[in-house]
Amino acid sequence: MKKAFPILAVITAGLLSYALYEALVVAPTEQTMGDVQRIFYYHVPSAWTAFLLFFINFVASVWYLIRRDTTADILALVTAEVGVVFCTVVLVTGPLWARPVWGIWWTWDVRLTSTLVLWLIYVSYILLRRFSTSGQTPVLAAALAVFGALDVPLVYFSIWFFRTQHPQPVIGGGGSIDPRMLHVLLINWLAFMCFAVLVCWSRYRLERLQRDVDETMALEDLLDPRSSVR
Amino acid sequence: MNYLYTAYAITWIIHITYLVTVSQRYSRLRKEIEDLRRRAK
Numbered sequence: 180m181k182k183a184f185p186i187l188a189v190i191t192a193g194l195l196s197y198a199l200y201e202a203l204v205v206a207p208t209e210q211t212m213g214d215v216q217r218i219f220y221y222h223v224p225s226a227w228t229a230f231l232l233f234f235i236n237f238v239a240s241v242w243y244l245i246r247r248d249t250t251a252d253i254l255a256l257v258t259a260e261v262g263v264v265f266c267t268v269v270l271v272t273g274p275l276w277a278r279p280v281w282g283i284w285w286t287w288d289v290r291l292t293s294t295l296v297l298w299l300i301y302v303s304y305i306l307l308r309r310f311s312t313s314g315q316t317p318v319l320a321a322a323l324a325v326f327g328a329l330d331v332p333l334v335y336f337s338i339w340f341f342r343t344q345h346p347q348p349v350i351g352g353g354g355s356i357d358p359r360m361l362h363v364l365l366i367n368w369l370a371f372m373c374f375a376v377l378v379c380w381s382r383y384r385l386e387r388l389q390r391d392v393d394e395t396m397a398l399e400d401l402l403d404p405r406s407s408v409r
Numbered sequence: 410m411n412y413l414y415t416a417y418a419i420t421w422i423i424h425i426t427y428l429v430t431v432s433q434r435y436s437r438l439r440k441e442i443e444d445l446r447r448r449a450k
Contacts, residue, residue: 214413218413221416264427268419271419272419275419378427378431
């Protein structure tokens, strides 16, 4: 496992560079929007990655509520954190794409608003985990995550159920896409997925180590309170 | 083109900022481990 991490890091770096080259050079220029449409190759894969991470967070949270399994708790925390990072990218790149195309930075339609709400829910989740000192924090956070995950399908399907400014989905929806663009989109998604796995892996190891250290320190304090420097 | 490059640059600024915070947490943890080791001696 120790060797797998650097190997994945190298593969991810290569994939991200190749995906960037494909997005900026190889992908054909969209006729109506021009080059600004290339934001799509970062915006959409980031959204898909965030959704997937929130889904893992949901499964891990349900598992934690049923089994009180520490691994599931750590996985839930890690995926929420990395998911928020990707969701932040979506919320920043979206307006940067909307401004030249729609003429506005933001509109309060269902897709955009539900994405912002999703981001706020998971930011609350992280703040709860960071600042609550209660022993029940993981349970409360898991319950919040289960309800928070309900917003994911709302975000995804909102463009089918409601009239919205946001374009139709390019896959499985009313939109269509040039096969060369689809190829670049999928390469970028693969690259961002590898990057997300790498970051989650690193964050998971950190959290596991932090908990071990906290446990050792608490044990040390119990055995000899005078030795405590915390 | 400016919007495109801004979007790509901001994406990587966000990711790198997060990686820096993770790396800072690693450094803090390493200090805590060193402290524990010193006290254990």
